[in-house]
Amino acid sequence: MPKIQAPTVAEHRARQRRAILAAARELLAESGAQAPSLAEVGKRTGLARPSVYQYFKSREDLLNAVIADMFPQWSAYVTQQMDRATDPGGRVLAYVEANLRLVAQGEHAVMRGLAASVPGAVLAEESRVLHDQLRTPLVAALAEHGASDPAAAAELVQAVVYASSQMIENGTPEAAVLALTRELLGPYLRQQG
Template identity: 90%
Template sequence: MPKIQAPTVAEHRARQRRAILAAAREILAENGTQAPSLAEVGKRTGLARPSVYQYFRSREDLLNAVITDMFPEWSAYVTQQMDRATDPGGRVLAYVEANLHLVAQGEHAVMRGLASSASGTVLAEESRTLHHQLRTPLVAALADHGATDPDSAAELIQAVVYASSQMIENGTPEPAVVALTRELLCPYLRQQH
């Protein structure tokens, strides 16, 4: 019987589950489009494949757990960064920079891997929830800033985030991309409409 590495069995199981999810995310970030097998995840965490099956019934079950674990964390991070800003323009910049930071940390690669490997139903539902959670404070910040059509302005900001994300994923350092997005967006965000 394996040795318990926590004060209680429940804490041990929670730690093991977190380790499995973290390993799956790492492998997805490294591979980009190939979902990890439970054996690969077990090897990464130091667990035998049968032990991984005690936590997840299948690869799809594991990927769905990664989705439901990851998306709220992404949303919470972006919202937290936006909440630190003191004015509407700063909240918009915080939105952009927080998303780019997560991309630079490999989270977007994990999302790409999930998109090519995970169940369409769970991924689509969680993606809609994430985009709604992210879009709502962005639209509000743009409205507070005075945008005449905050919904359309949010689409344009998202296009900048997407293009900037591609630059990071193609090797441009995060600070250089952030500087370019600031150069592009700051003139607009300094103006009150």
């Protein structure tokens, strides 16, 4: 029987599960197009494929767990960054910068890998939930800032995030993209309603 690497079996299993999820995310980010096999994930974590099956019954089960793990973390990070800002314009800028930071860290590549590997309906629903969670504080910040149509303004901000994400993924340094987004959005965000 393998030796557990934690004070309790439950903690050991939780750590192993986290390691498997982290390995799957890393492999998705690296490939950007194809879900890793359970054998590849096991190799990355130092586990045999049968051991990975003790945690996830299939590749689809593992990918669904990656989605369930990743999307709330993304939303929580963006919300946390927005909450640190002291004014509505700052919250909007924090929204943009937090999303771009996650893209630069490879999280968007994980999403692309998931999009290529997970059945469309599952990913579409989870993506919709994530975007709704992210959109709510953005729309609120824009309304507080004085936008005449906060929902439409949120769509425009999201378009900037999308275009900026593409720039980062195409090799433009994160700092340069952040500077451009501040230059573009700054004049509007400094004005009050």
